[in-house]
Each structure stands twice: as structure tokens, then as C-alpha cells.
Amino acid sequence: MKLTYFQGNPPNFGDELNTSMWQHLLPADFFDRDSSVLFLGIGSIIQHSYPKTSKKLVVGAGYGGYTRKPDVHDGSWEFWFVRGPQTAHELGLDPALAIADAAILLRETPLPHPAPDIGVGFMPHYESIERGNWQEACALAGITFIDPTEPTEKVISQIRGAKLVITEAMHGAIVADALRTPWIGIRAMHHVHRFKWYDWARALNIDYAPRSVIPSNCREAWAYTTGRSGSGARAISVAGSTAAAPFNRAFQHLAARSLQKLATSDAQLSSDREIDLATDQAMSTINHMLRAYARGAVGLI
Structure with missing residues (x-):
């Protein structure tokens, strides 16, 4: 069975949690390089591009709208639980499968100080x-910059040590919520990353209310206002030009002020009851899966 997750360049915290978390929850021999069975854990990785000949084992993953919907009823998918009710609805799954993002199971693993x-x-x-x-x-605002491309242990340690996490990264909020650090979610600069937040939040009955921050430079402002990624040659060239320099500095200071303002506003956190219930359900499902695995009944087409 092959551990399957999005591998970005640079690496991304939420996705890289797959490489560290599951080793504490699953047997040492659970994963190998055999792609006939794909394990889909943390991430918006329910998509259409997997081989039809491979069994897809879904354990807490979500549909993010990044690709067209896969046909999850073609006999090659095995669902144990999914990230939230929007994933279940979009894919025509039993609503009872909508437990939580798999990263909630960090609560059941050893954590860094x-x-x-x-x-x-x-x-x-x-x-x-x-x-x-x-x-x-962040330096201008007097706020700690938490880099999602750093090793997962360092990021988890920073989230645990924070009194508040303001985050554009969804797994910044998911992990903060799981570890009981208050958080404020900001609206992603690129619109394609917004759907999945509501999926996760509704699984925990969080009334998700994203905030806005001022873009930190001209290139980001371009992405925010046009709905594009800001990675095109024109956007990079114009936003990085000498003429844009004073505007970039102004945006930087405005972004710092918006962070400072957010730092004094009300944070969010799921209720203890909801997080405990979802953790218990997810862990119970994992244990059920492992019993099936021990009988050789997991991932068989």
C-alpha cells in the first residue's frame, strides 16, 4: 500500500504531516511502494487522476475542487472517513463519513514541546x-512568522507555543484547533483554496468567519483582485519593477497593520465536545480499519 499525498516544491506543512503522523498510528509495515493500493490521508487529494486499476483507500482526505470530481462509485474507492460534509455531498457519499480532517489525529500522537x-x-x-x-x-508587526515549508515538528511546536495563530493555510487552523490554540482564519489570497475551509469547519460545527488582510505586495494584490495565481511572467515582472518598489513598501506596511489589528480581534476554536467526539470517531475508525487490515480485508478489489 502506497502512502499518497501532494508533494509540493517547496514542501507544504499540511501535506507533509502524512510523512510524520501516520508512523505513530499505523503498523510499521503498513506502507510500501505497491501502487495497486493508494492510501489517501491528509489533504485535498480526492481527485480524478488516479489509475482506475488502483484501489483508493480514503482515510480523512477531502475533495478540494482542484480537479473535476472523480467517479467514486466505480468500485475502486474504499471510504473510511472524509474531511467534511461538503466532500460527502459533492461526491454523493454517506453523510456519516464526514468526521474530520485526518490531521485531527495528531491529538493521538507524541507532540513536540x-x-x-x-x-x-x-x-x-x-x-x-x-x-x-x-x-x-510579520517583522514590522511584531508577529512570529510561521513558515509552512519548515519541518512539521518545528511548525507544530510553534503552533503549540502560540497564544494565537492567524493563518491563511488551512492546516495551520486545523492543527491549531486540534491542539487547542485559538486561531483566526484569513481568506486565501487565491480563491481556489477557499472551498475546503468550509468543508473542514462544518465537520466540527465551527461557524467559520474568514477575515481579510491587506496583500503584502503588488504581486499579491494582483492575484487577489484578478483571481489569478500571480505566478505569470507579466505579474512577476510588473510587480517586481523599480516603479513598483514604493507601492510594495506601502503594501508591506499596510499588511503589517492589518495583522496587528487581527491580533486583537476575537479568535475561533471548536468546542471541546466537538473536537473530542471527532477525535474519538476518527480513532475508532482507524482501529476498525486496522482490524480489517489484519484480516487481509483492506484494499482488496
Whole structure:
């Protein structure tokens, strides 16, 4: 069975949790390189591009709308649980499968110690690091920059040590919520990343209310206003030109002020009851799956 997840360049915190979390929850021999069975855990990785000849084992993954919907009723999919009710609805699945994002199971694993002196932290989406100037904006705001491309243990430690996490990255909020760190979700700069937030939040009965921040430079403002990625040659060239420099500096200061304002506003957190219930359901499902696996009944077409 092959552990299957999105592998970005640079690596992304939420996706990379797959490489560290599952080793604490599953047998040492659970994964191999055999792609006849694909294990889909953390991430918006329910998509149409997998080989039809491979069995797809879904354990907490979600549909993110990044690709067209797969035909999950073709006999090659095995669902144990999914991220949230929107995934279940979009794919025509039993609503009872909508338990939570699999990253909630970090609560059942050993955790690094909380990092000291974090205070308020800000985690951008990993794409916003290359496109924006968030490290500089955080420095101006007196807020800790949490880099989602850093090793998962470091990021978890920073989230645990923060008194508040402001995050554009969904798994910044998911992990903060799981570990009981108050969080504020900001509306993703690129619209394609927004659907999945509601999927996760509704699984935990969170009344998700995304906030907005000022873009940190001209290139990010271009992406935000046009709905494009800001990765095109024209956007990079114009936003990085000498003429744009004073505007980039102005955006940077405005972004810092918007972060400072958010740091004093009300944060969100699921109820203890909801997080405990979802954790218990997810862990019970994992244990059920492992019993089936021990009988050789998992991933058989």
C-alpha cells in the first residue's frame, strides 16, 4: 500500500504531516511502494487522476475542487472517513463519513514541546511565501512568522507555543484547533483554496468567519483582485519593477497593520465536545480499519 499525498516544491506543512503522523498510528509495515493500493490521508487529494486499476483507500482526505470530481462509485474507492460534509455531498457519499480532517489525529500522537516566545503567529499559505512579503510584514508587526515549508515538528511546536495563530493555510487552523490554540482564519489570497475551509469547519460545527488582510505586495494584490495565481511572467515582472518598489513598501506596511489589528480581534476554536467526539470517531475508525487490515480485508478489489 502506497502512502499518497501532494508533494509540493517547496514542501507544504499540511501535506507533509502524512510523512510524520501516520508512523505513530499505523503498523510499521503498513506502507510500501505497491501502487495497486493508494492510501489517501491528509489533504485535498480526492481527485480524478488516479489509475482506475488502483484501489483508493480514503482515510480523512477531502475533495478540494482542484480537479473535476472523480467517479467514486466505480468500485475502486474504499471510504473510511472524509474531511467534511461538503466532500460527502459533492461526491454523493454517506453523510456519516464526514468526521474530520485526518490531521485531527495528531491529538493521538507524541507532540513536540511548545516553542517559547511565539506570542501571536502568522502562517501564510505556502504559495504566498514566494508570491508575497509576509516574513517582512510579520517583522514590522511584531508577529512570529510561521513558515509552512519548515519541518512539521518545528511548525507544530510553534503552533503549540502560540497564544494565537492567524493563518491563511488551512492546516495551520486545523492543527491549531486540534491542539487547542485559538486561531483566526484569513481568506486565501487565491480563491481556489477557499472551498475546503468550509468543508473542514462544518465537520466540527465551527461557524467559520474568514477575515481579510491587506496583500503584502503588488504581486499579491494582483492575484487577489484578478483571481489569478500571480505566478505569470507579466505579474512577476510588473510587480517586481523599480516603479513598483514604493507601492510594495506601502503594501508591506499596510499588511503589517492589518495583522496587528487581527491580533486583537476575537479568535475561533471548536468546542471541546466537538473536537473530542471527532477525535474519538476518527480513532475508532482507524482501529476498525486496522482490524480489517489484519484480516487481509483492506484494499482488496
